[in-house]
Every structure is written in structure tokens, then in C-alpha cells.
Amino acid sequence: MNDVCSINNLTQCLLDGGVSPDLANLLTILGGVVLVATVPLVTVIFLIWIERKIAARVQDRLGPNRVGPFGLLQSVADAVKMLTKEDITPMGADKFIYNLAPIIAFATVVLIWAIIPFTPLHIGADLSIGILYFVAVASIGTVKIMIAGWSSNNKYALLGAFRTIAQLLSYEVPLVLSLLIPVMIAGTLGMQDMVRAQGSMWFVFMAPVAAVMFFIANLAETGRAPFDLLEAESEIIAGYNIEYSGFKWGMFMAGEFMHAFTAALLAAVIFLGGWWGPFVEQVPALGFVYLGLKTAVVYIFGLILRSTVPRVRIDQLMALNWKWLVPISVANVLITALLLKVVDAIGLAPQSGDFFAHLPQTLVLLVGNLVLMFGVATVLRNRGRAQRLVDEAAHPVEHEDAPVVAGAVGH
Amino acid sequence: MVPLWMFLAVAAGVFCIGAYGVLSRRNAVAILMGVELMLNAVNINLIAFWRYVEPLNMAGQAFAAFVFVIAAAEAAVGLAIIISVYRSRRSVIVEDVDMLKW
């Protein structure tokens, strides 16, 4: 029955071919790993092209258009160029660690792809702690910045690395807090189960605040504008990777591009229903398309944001995180927990898997989220108003539309 | 599966190396790292015993979880004290901080 050997029946295939079970197992795993790990490698080449093209369009430029059709092969040309660039190791650098950092930078991003469910059938490893695996691997990312900054033996690199670490650590808190909510609703940590739980209702409708928090925190984690302080060229001249050149620098850049895409992918998996779409259960391969489309929406939104908004100051960055995102996330966790219990107590919890069974719970959670958003907006507005009053009292503004005429002074 | 005593032997090794670090290093931060190693060895032991002896009882994992909490609290406060001492005495050598000794 297995006439064609594919990755799905490779073990059986090899066993039939007379290979020992252990070896067959190992070969299957190896094949899967290479397959899963090659996807990001190929994707990143196009990602860089897409990113440059979109940034160019937003800024009314053409972007790469010389190499290949529509400039598609520009990234390949860049890679070849980087291969032949001299790789300079600064004096006083800690050689081994200095070389290790770009490898960690790229590998940690590739490692996240191991748990991403592409279709109902295709997933690298459906771990029981999938989401925590992602968080854990992402937290290794701070180590790469630390060792890159430290081993370069450069003050700017070190200062940049420390700023970056402070930023990454801070934004990890709302990131992980926002992940608690899908876990709470789905009752699972596994990625494949998480996607299955969204069969009739995406989590973005039940937890919009968490989805927004996840998106913002991921922008900061991947160092995208408006949080691109880690490569603030005009302030700390590229930060922690200032001394890197040639392909090692390329690895940092490729890792960063890929991380941004991976973050969008995870947002699509966790909040936008992953591979769910019409007919996906009959034709699992359609999952790639649906997941790709959803990811593209999130990713391109991030790209447009990147090329339009200015960079925030570092004190604003920290204040935004600790005084807004973290309290909101904590409140969000509590509100969702309470509402879930209330929904359960009054018997509105979904009994079956179809759309209408999920509707009441979704509506309750949505209303809860909207109330939270409204509360935050109110506080923001009041604070803004108070700040404006203080500013105006300090520096009285003469309104141009109401010029002070000589006769009006007496009022 | 790998027999239990092997896990315990490795944990014992890590514990003793950590203990050596705590007893012999001069830098307070290095001493703290030794303490972290020792706590970690304890955690390996707890989880190993949980898996081999009482896999259906939550006690092993719960204990390990609380050891994590202790380790985190210890690292936070310990390092803060070291930074504070460095600020006032310009030294993190434990032998230099002996005002309470006599």
C-alpha cells in the first residue's frame, strides 16, 4: 500500500527496505528536522525582499528591482556578496563566544519552528508544553545579545546590548501574560490542540486584548519599529552587533527578519485559528495556504507599521511596558478568568464544537474585553487632558485662530 | 530507562562541585553561582525521585517548583546585597566584608 515513500510513511518505508528500527526512526526524525528547518531558510530570502519592497512602497520608492524578476533575487545577490566580504574580528574580542553569538541568534529562531502546526497533519513536534517551549526558546534569545555585546570588546556594543536586554526582558512579561489567556480558554499547552480548540471560534474574538498585547510585545521582542532601539543607528550605531561583519552580521539580520515572521506566524496560530479554513479537514494541505494568508496579514501590518511610525524613546518604551502593558495584561488575565467561571456557572459554556455553541461565551468574553479597553481609553484620555492642562498652564499658547485684538483685552 | 542511581550520582556530582565553589571562591557572585548549582542538583534529585518512586504523587514536582521560587528569590536578593556591598566598600571579595566577624 505504501508504494511512494514520503515523509509521512518514511519509517515504514525504511523498515520494509530492511533498515533496523532504531536507524529508521532516526532517519525519519532527521528527515523531518531538515524539512522543517529548511522552510524558514527559504522563506527568509523572500521575506527580506517583501520587507524591502513594502518599505519602499510606503516611502514612495521602488525598492529592489534589478536582480531577477521584480528584484526577487536581490536577497540571493546580497547573500553572495556577504559570502565574499571580509570577516573582521576586532582585537580583544573573545573569539569563541564572538563566533558563537550569530549562530545562537539564528538557531534560536529556527528552533521555534519545531512546534508550529502547519496543517492538521504537518507539525514538527506536537509537544505537550508547546507554548512554553516557544517562550523558553525565545528567552534564550537574550543570551545571544548578551554574549554578542560582551565579546565584541566595544563600549557601544555593550551599552547597546544592555539596553536591548532590558527591553527584551521587560516585554517578555506582557508576552507571556497574554499567552495565559488562550491557554486558559483552550485548556491545553500543545500547539496542535490549541489550533483545534479554535475550530468554531478564533481566540482573537474571545481575547482581543490579549491578541493586541501579544502583537505589541512581539514587535518589541523582534526589535521592530516603533521599538527598534536595539538597532537605533542614529543613537547607538546598530547596538550589540556593531563589530560584526560579513556573514556573521548577516546571520543576525536574517535571524531578526525571520523572528519577525515567526512572531506573525505564532500570532496567526494562537489567535487567528492557525490552519483552520474551509475544507481543511478534507484536504489538509490547504492548511499551508490558510496559515500563510493569516500570517501575511499580521506580518504585513507589522511591516507597514514599521515603515510609518517613529521610534520611541527608551524611557517611554519602559514606561509603556511597565505602566500600561503589564497592568493591563494582569487585569486581562483576571477578568477573563472571572468571566470564564461565570459563563461556566450560568451554563453558557460551549457544550458542543459548533459555532453557535461558542457564541454566548465569546460574546461575554468580548464584552469583558471591550469594557477593559474602554477603561484603559478613559484613563488615557483623562491623563492626556490633565497633561495638556499642565502644559498649557506652563507655556500659554496663543491660538492663531483667535488673535488677540486690541479691544478684546479688557474682557 | 536509565537507572535511578545514575541521575542521583550526577546530581551528587553537581552538588559537590557547587559546594566546592561556594567554599573556595573569593568573589561573592561566584559563590552565588555555586549556590545555584547546589539548588539545581537538589531539583534533579527531587524530579528523579518523583519519576521513579512516586510518579502519581504531585509532591515531587510541587517541591521542585518551590525550589525554583526559592532560587529566584535567593538570586534576586543575594545579587542586590552584593551590589549594595560593592557600592559602599568597592569590593565583592567576601574576605573584605568582615565587619561582623569580631
Add this chain to the structure above:
Amino acid sequence: MAVVNEWAFIGVFFAIAWVFPFVPILGARLLAPHKPNAIKQSTYECGVETVGDTWVQFKVQYYIYGLIFLVFDVEIVFLFPWALAYSQLDFFGFFAGLVFVFFLFDALVYAWRKDALEWV
């Protein structure tokens, strides 16, 4: 068996993942020119001669952020099993979580009031 296989996959992935960035870096080492000299290898600080030790004194504020993060990280990690089992818990479970988060919030409020969250 299946569970072991999943982790075997992760294990092999960890072993293999280093190869992907390593190969191009190695390739670049073979292909790229290598003519070091003292000026080229000197520390790049915008052309100005580097002064003093690289290890400049850092502000304690970095440590404070790391500290607050550590506490939050540990607490959130323990909220994960709670959130995972949440649908199977009763109202007591909610209150246990509420008290847990309340202490967490307490710490944040303290740090806030003491201006430990300010980037000065």
C-alpha cells in the same frame, strides 16, 4: 513511544539547528579575503580612539529591571499550570489565582510608587 519521539525530534533539532547558520559562516571563512591589520581590527567607536576599559560602569537600573522581570517570570510560569487546569477548577481555584496575582500586583505597585520603574 509517541511522546518520546516528539522529544527525540526536538533533540535532533537542537543538534541540527546549529549547522544551518554554521555552514554559511564557514563558507564565508573559506571564500572571503582575510587580510587583517591593526587599524582594521581596532575597536570601532565612530573613528575616535577608544578610551579606557570597555567595561564601563553600568547603572543599577538595569539590574532593577532584570529583578522585576525575574519575579514576574517566575510567577507567570506558575500561573501556567493554573491556567491549564482552569476549566477543571471550581471558584476556589479562581480565588487562589486571584490572591496569587494580587501579591504580584502588589510588588508592581510598590515598584511603581518607589519610582523603580523609571528610566533615569
Add this chain to the structure above:
Amino acid sequence: MFELNAQSIAFIVFALFSLGGALGVVTTRNLIHATLYLILSLFGAAGFFVLLSAPFMAAVQVLVYIGAIAILIVFAVMLTRSMTRLSDIYNSQWLLSAIVAGLLFVLLLVGVILPVWGVNGTQAGREVSSIVTTTVDLGKALVDQNQYVLPFEVASLLLTAAMIGAIVVARDDKE
């Protein structure tokens, strides 16, 4: 007793990480290198947790130790930077410490391997249960009145206290 399969190979690798990293921590002069060795050692322990079917603990290990504590240690090293290149990394009693640690290790190893203190359970060829509790059970146990809800809350309180204490101690109050 000990056959070579995927699990035992993984065990050996993780044991080498753990022990090698630990040795690196106590022998390296440079504290940043020592921290990296510490990360290696902790990573080996995380591997052990996976082998012992406690993946949640492995994730916590990486998240808390490598992602947070190691970074905190690096911050502390940087803040006390003049102390990272000492001429003597060991104090005067290092030989005594080595003997004590070595003796302790031998003692522990004897206790672990030989049945010197009564019946030794570690050697018995007991069947290892294939059913283990999961993270869901841990979650339930942590907020169960009859189990660990009090330690759970006290842990939170402890962390809060640690954070407040550390902020008070570490800050440079010159107001």
C-alpha cells in the same frame, strides 16, 4: 542494566553538560565565562527533566534559570566589574574545601550505589511506572485546599517580599 539506546545516549550528553558546566563554573576566572558554563550546566539539567518526563519543569528551568537568573547574574557582574579579574580566584582554604567536597561526593556516591544504610531502593530492578502525572495535575494540585494552595500563595508572597527587599537594597537612595 545499562543498554545503549537513544535515551541513555541523551542521558550521557546531558550528564556531560551538567558536570562539565559545573566544573567550568567553579574553575573559570572570568565571571562571564562562568555564567555561560552555568547556563550549560542548567541546560543539561533541563534535559534531565525531559528524560524524566517532566517537560514543564524543563521549560521552567530554561525560562527561569537561563532566561532570567543567568541574565541577572550578568547584570550583577557588570555592575561590580572591577572585581572580575582577580589574581586569586580561590581563597586560602581552597584545598580544604576541595577535600571536603570530594569526601562528600564519595559519601553520597556510596550512599547512592551501595546498600549501606538499610535497603537501597535505587538499585532494585523495580518496574518504572509508565503513567505519570501531567502538568494539568500539577495545576490542580497547586490550588487544591488539601494539597499545595498555601505554599502556592506563600511562594507568591515570598517573591513579592524578595522583589521589594532587593529593590530597597540595590537602589542608590540619594534623594
